Amino acid sequence: MEKNFVIVDNGHGVETKGKRSPDGRHREYLWCRKAARRLVEVLKSKGIDAALLVPEETDVPLRERCRRASVLSQGRRAVLVSLHNNAAGDGSCWREAGGWSVFVAPNASPDSRRLAALLFRRARSADILGNRATPPCGYWTANLAVCRDMPCPAVLTENMFQDNRADVDFLASEVGLSTIINVHSEALKEYFGV
Numbered sequence: 001m002e003k004n005f006v007i008v009d010n011g012h013g014v015e016t017k018g019k020r021s022p023d024g025r026h027r028e029y030l031w032c033r034k035a036a037r038r039l040v041e042v043l044k045s046k047g048i049d050a051a052l053l054v055p056e057e058t059d060v061p062l063r064e065r066c067r068r069a070s071v072l073s074q075g076r077r078a079v080l081v082s083l084h085n086n087a088a089g090d091g092s093c094w095r096e097a098g099g100w101s102v103f104v105a106p107n108a109s110p111d112s113r114r115l116a117a118l119l120f121r122r123a124r125s126a127d128i129l130g131n132r133a134t135p136p137c138g139y140w141t142a143n144l145a146v147c148r149d150m151p152c153p154a155v156l157t158e159n160m161f162q163d164n165r166a167d168v169d170f171l172a173s174e175v176g177l178s179t180i181i182n183v184h185s186e187a188l189k190e191y192f193g194v
């Protein structure tokens with residue numbers, strides 16, 4: 001039987017423009033790298049093998065990320081999770097929208113959709129959905145290349161809003177980080193049936 005494997009992608013690189021809180025204390029690329037490393041550790045501690053797709057600090061082009069994912073998923077039952085932070089505006093001021101959401105691409109496989117639904121249910125239980133309506137299925141569909149072009153099931157999570165003050169406080173806290181990591185690790189355990 002093929003071994004379960006999680007490929008963790010962290011959005012953006014150090015040179016990506018914007019992608020920070022209005023006061024500059026939160027940066028998406030940094031938070032996502034920290035979260036990605038933690039998720040890999042936690043999954044391994046639960047017996048699920050995992051690896052970072054982008055260990056470097058820079059923004060790695062999509063084609064290269066797809067190539068790496070093909071190599072990593074060879075002979076494994078692999079799934080990819082791309083971690084991001086959402087934003088309602090251009091980052092120049094604080095906004096009202098807050099909360100957590102999960103996305104799949106329009107061409108998503110049944111496995112991608114199943115994982116997205118499991119993640120949504122965990123996020124709902126953890127009470128991190130915020131103040132926006134969610135589609136009845138629990139996940140959003142968007143033409144995201146990192147999901148659309150991957151060689152394995154793939155989802156993208158928008159982990160709170162980096163231009164919502166309460167969300168940024170939550171993201172900076174240990175409780176916030178561990179809550180979000182737990183949502184992912186528990187949903188992945190359920191997905192693999194372990």
Ligand SMILES: [Zn+2]
Binds near residue numbers: 012028085
């Ligand atoms: Zn992002």
